[in-house]
Amino acid sequence: MKRDFCLLGILCCAYAFSAPPPNAYSYVSNQPGCRADTSADQELVINGDGEQWVIVAPARVVSTGRHQTVHELAKAPLDLEIAEPLALALQNRLARSQSTVQGEDRPSKITRIKIVSVWHGVLGLGMGQAVGQISLRFNICINGNLPEGKVPNEVARNSPKMSTLWHQPRGEELRHGFQQAADEAFSAIADLALRPID
Numbered sequence: 001m002k003r004d005f006c007l008l009g010i011l012c013c014a015y016a017f018s019a020p021p022p023n024a025y026s027y028v029s030n031q032p033g034c035r036a037d038t039s040a041d042q043e044l045v046i047n048g049d050g051e052q053w054v055i056v057a058p059a060r061v062v063s064t065g066r067h068q069t070v071h072e073l074a075k076a077p078l079d080l081e082i083a084e085p086l087a088l089a090l091q092n093r094l095a096r097s098q099s100t101v102q103g104e105d106r107p108s109k110i111t112r113i114k115i116v117s118v119w120h121g122v123l124g125l126g127m128g129q130a131v132g133q134i135s136l137r138f139n140i141c142i143n144g145n146l147p148e149g150k151v152p153n154e155v156a157r158n159s160p161k162m163s164t165l166w167h168q169p170r171g172e173e174l175r176h177g178f179q180q181a182a183d184e185a186f187s188a189i190a191d192l193a194l195r196p197i198d
Helices: 002-018 083-101 171-197
Strands: 025-028 041-048 051-058 060-063 078-081 109-126 129-142 153-158
Touching: 025 060, 041 083, 051 083, 078 083, 078 109, 078 171, 083 109, 083 171, 109 171, 129 171, 153 171
Parallel strands: 051 109
Antiparallel strands: 025 109, 041 051, 060 078, 109 129, 129 153
């Protein structure tokens, strides 16, 4: 009986270590499709060459790091601008693409890019190194809303490696790492949003 109890304990521990950690989201929209959450989102309009682009996203995501999760490394605090840097990435991408498509007739359309959720965490790499991780889920709606059942797109990026004690970088190094990862993610979202016209 005692041996069976010990074996059960070993199996339970093995399962606990093999199970993936739960996600810790810094922001989740409560509106479907590309609709704005009036309590949290900004709507930034960008006009260009017969088209209109609307960024729908929180102005800023602030997380204290107090997520209810067993994944300790996802508790890193976050203070990150979302809407304006994403709009800037899209404007830069539009400026580059317009130089290659000038003179072509394109139908007028309105494209909305809606940030659905933001996830962030810190991954320890061992030997006193870690990376910050950002994942953005988003919808792209062209001339209307999404087809029913459409799964959001997702872009995830890592920061450069950071030196740290206890695999938990803090302060300016962590903030800068998250910002670099987010800037790369914003550029990737802009590329995906413009892909149909390239």
